[in-house]
Structures are given as C-alpha cells and as structure tokens.
Amino acid sequence: MSNVRVRIAPSPTGFLHIGTAKTALINWLFARKTGGTFILRLEDTDVERSKDEYAEAMCEGLQWLGIDWDEGPEFGGVPEKGALGPYKQSMRKDLYIQEANRLLAEGKAYKCFCTKEELDAMREKAAAEKRPPRYEGPWRDASSEQVAAMGDAPYAVRFRVPEGVTEILDLVQGTVRIENKEIDDFIIVKPNGEPLFHLAVVVDDGLMQITHVMRGDDHLTNAVRHVLLFKALGYALPQFAHLPMVLDETGKKYSKRLHGANVLDWRDDGYLPETIINYVVLLGWTPAEEGRELFSREELIEAFTLDRLGQSAAKFDLKKLQWLNGQHIRRLTPESLRDRVLPILQKAGLDALSKSPEWLAKMAAICQEKIPTLNDIVAYTDFFFRDVEAYEEKAVNKHFKAEGAVERVSALREMMASVATWDHDTLKAAYEAKAAESGFSLGQFVHPTRLALTGKSVGPGLFELAELLGKDTCLARMDKAIAYIKSL
Numbered sequence: 001m002s003n004v005r006v007r008i009a010p011s012p013t014g015f016l017h018i019g020t021a022k023t024a025l026i027n028w029l030f031a032r033k034t035g036g037t038f039i040l041r042l043e044d045t046d047v048e049r050s051k052d053e054y055a056e057a058m059c060e061g062l063q064w065l066g067i068d069w070d071e072g073p074e075f076g077g078v079p080e081k082g083a084l085g086p087y088k089q090s091m092r093k094d095l096y097i098q099e100a101n102r103l104l105a106e107g108k109a110y111k112c113f114c115t116k117e118e119l120d121a122m123r124e125k126a127a128a129e130k131r132p133p134r135y136e137g138p139w140r141d142a143s144s145e146q147v148a149a150m151g152d153a154p155y156a157v158r159f160r161v162p163e164g165v166t167e168i169l170d171l172v173q174g175t176v177r178i179e180n181k182e183i184d185d186f187i188i189v190k191p192n193g194e195p196l197f198h199l200a201v202v203v204d205d206g207l208m209q210i211t212h213v214m215r216g217d218d219h220l221t222n223a224v225r226h227v228l229l230f231k232a233l234g235y236a237l238p239q240f241a242h243l244p245m246v247l248d249e250t251g252k253k254y255s256k257r258l259h260g261a262n263v264l265d266w267r268d269d270g271y272l273p274e275t276i277i278n279y280v281v282l283l284g285w286t287p288a289e290e291g292r293e294l295f296s297r298e299e300l301i302e303a304f305t306l307d308r309l310g311q312s313a314a315k316f317d318l319k320k321l322q323w324l325n326g327q328h329i330r331r332l333t334p335e336s337l338r339d340r341v342l343p344i345l346q347k348a349g350l351d352a353l354s355k356s357p358e359w360l361a362k363m364a365a366i367c368q369e370k371i372p373t374l375n376d377i378v379a380y381t382d383f384f385f386r387d388v389e390a391y392e393e394k395a396v397n398k399h400f401k402a403e404g405a406v407e408r409v410s411a412l413r414e415m416m417a418s419v420a421t422w423d424h425d426t427l428k429a430a431y432e433a434k435a436a437e438s439g440f441s442l443g444q445f446v447h448p449t450r451l452a453l454t455g456k457s458v459g460p461g462l463f464e465l466a467e468l469l470g471k472d473t474c475l476a477r478m479d480k481a482i483a484y485i486k487s488l
C-alpha cells in the first residue's frame, strides 16, 4: 500500500449530489490507482441540518456507484472501518477541543471575551469606513492577568493569524498567494464550546494523515486558513486540489433542485453506475488518449492521473450521457444485462420469472444493441410476457391499411407455418426469398409482421424476437392481426 490517503468529507444534509460524487470519484480513482487509502468522513457538525437518513442516502449513492471506502463510519450494518476514526465529526469534538487548547497553550490562538455588541460595533465601523470587517478587539494582545480577571466569562477561541504570506500550491488552480494581513483572526471555537468548520476539517485531515485534500473549488478561499492551521498545529501539509463545480446544461451551478442532482435519480432512470462514473469523471478530467470517452471502471483506474484534472467547470450534457449509457449497456454480458433488467420488468408487472434464465439472457442479448437505458427494456419486451392487445395507430395506417395488406400478411402466416425449423436464420432466409420472388421490399414484409407480433413499430430485430416468441405464439398473433385487418 502506498502512503496516499485521500478522503471525501460530505455534510449529510441531503442526498449525494452529482458534484460531490465527482469529487468522491476523483479521490477514489487516485487512491485505487496508487494503491492508497480512500476515506469517507461525515461532516455532521451542523446538528440542525445533518440527519442519519441523509448519511444513509449518501452512503447508498456511493455504494451504487461502486465507490467503496477503506475507512469510514458504520453503514448498513457494517461496523466502522479504520484505525484513525471515529469518522463522524460529531464523535470527534474532544479532539477539536484538545487541539484548540494546544494552540491556546502555545500562544497560537487566544481567548476572546468580546461581546456580541462589541463585535457588531466593529463590523459597523468597518462598513462605514468601507473596508472589510476585522477583529480589532483588545484580546489579541491581552495579558494573562487580563484574561484571568475574566473568570468564567464565556469566550471564543480565535486563531492568531501570523504575519507573512501564505501560499497554496494547488494541483489544479496553480499557486495561490495571499498576504496574511488579508485574513482576520478567525474563531475556531465558539463561546458555547462548539468547534468550527476550519478547525474541525484541519484536525481531521491532520490526524487522519490525509496526503491530498481534493474537494470543490468553493473551498479554495478556505484553504488559506487551513494552511495556516496545518502549520500552527504542526501537521504535515497535504497537497491541495480544488476541483471545479458541475454545471447544468445552461451553464449554471447544478442546483440540488434539478432532476439528476441526486445521483440516485440516474439509477431510477435506468442508467448504469458504470455510465455515471465514466461520465462524471469526464466532467473534470481529460484522458491522455485524445478523444477517448468510453472507459470501464478498471480502465479509468488504469488511465487516471492527477495532472489531467481540469480547471474549468464542465457543462452537463444529457445527450452524451445517454450515448455513453448505450455503450456501457452493449459492454455487459447478456447475463449481466438480464440480471439488471429483471427487477425493472417485475416492477412493470411483467411476469419475467415465468421464463428460464437462459431464455431471459437471450432476450437481453437481442435488446442490448438497441436500448438507451435499462428502463427501455419494458417497451422493448413487454409483448413477450403478454398478448398484443392494441396496435400502434400510426403503424396500422401505414402497414395494415396498405393496399393488399390482408393478402400479404396471410401469405406470410402460411410461410411461417411451413418453415422447416423455427429459428432466426431460417426465418430470415424465408423472408428474403419471398421478397425477392414477389417483388416487394423486405421492409414491406417485415414491418407488418413486427406490428402483428408486437403491436409496435420498433423493438428488437424481427427474426430474433420471432424465434424467442416461438412458432405457436407467432402464428396465433398473425391470425389475430389478419382478423383485425379484415375488420378495418
């Protein structure tokens, strides 16, 4: 195992957002590529908004994508994993207070007894003078006697920002240099004893020995405070990579109210997890192999390198996602496709278990090249599980109301009845021969037959589906269609 230790640190205040999934994926790929460790840490300090069911939903989203964690909290009956836990911030409060006390003892932080009124006044004064608000209270330089004189009065712990310049060497954003005097002495523990985000995240990353902090670029402005805290606490400084957000199709930040913001929406829509990880990584990373878009999970791990992470945010492109899904469906084995569509068929009320596993694999195989999402399997195969009750109106006008339709469909029915063996090749040869001798196009035979057998104008290849449907059913459906055409 390498020493690479990376993490995803979501706040469980909602579902797994597509942007968080992208960040998780990049960290996970890097860990898997380098033989490092991928950690899941729940930043659940916001007690008002954090909920166990959100944590569960996030874990479920990661699990669906196949982003497995080596260290992380208890989930779904699997106990917490890892030696540097706990992996929920709500269980780590003592560590934050211990580290804040260390900073206080070393003079790197100080107790600030300013009241809310005093702080408001400072803020108003700064606003009136049109400058950013700064802490200008007396406690930065207070003597130990002054502090002792305050007795049990509540205080905030403020970080004493040192003089100088801070640099963030960001793998994506380049070097960001900030004068420390731009940074106010910020609070790390509130007067009620609650540690704040900056302290918690740095203590966690430091004590969990994180080597690379890769997260959304909304945290870039926080990173300077984090670098200062890393140094003050004496932790090894990780590498930083601040990754661009995912944008929607109009170029705006992908709102959590939009369909698809929740990763599991894609599962409901019949997308494969393989597709989503392939697609999502391409929103922030370009492969070395120019123009290549299709990657399996293993191929992504193989190809992934940090130096090809992009700086600008990519727009979501549903067309490309749909195309990729079709490609990934084609890459499955028929058995795997069968297993994935089985619950979808059952949910649609189709009695799929009435067929053998071998038959269902054949059915999956003949749809594999055609269906854009797993959910399309229902429209492509429902006629296998129930009789044709209606025919598509447009197709009826075109194929059943055509001149000589009854004669043609009847002739096809007789031909079907007389074929020597009921299989794809024999049926195809018979249809082709009949078309050649009759002067009709093959389509003029195929389309009405498809309509008779399935009630539809699109679906799997006709001869494949006819073979699977079986001779008796096909003949019965041809008879029914002939009766119907006569009634028109």
Ligand code: GLU
Binding pocket: 008, 009, 010, 011, 043, 201, 214, 215, 216, 219
């Ligand atoms: N909890 C933060 C978020 O969800 C992540 C902070 C971090 O990765 O450092 O945005």
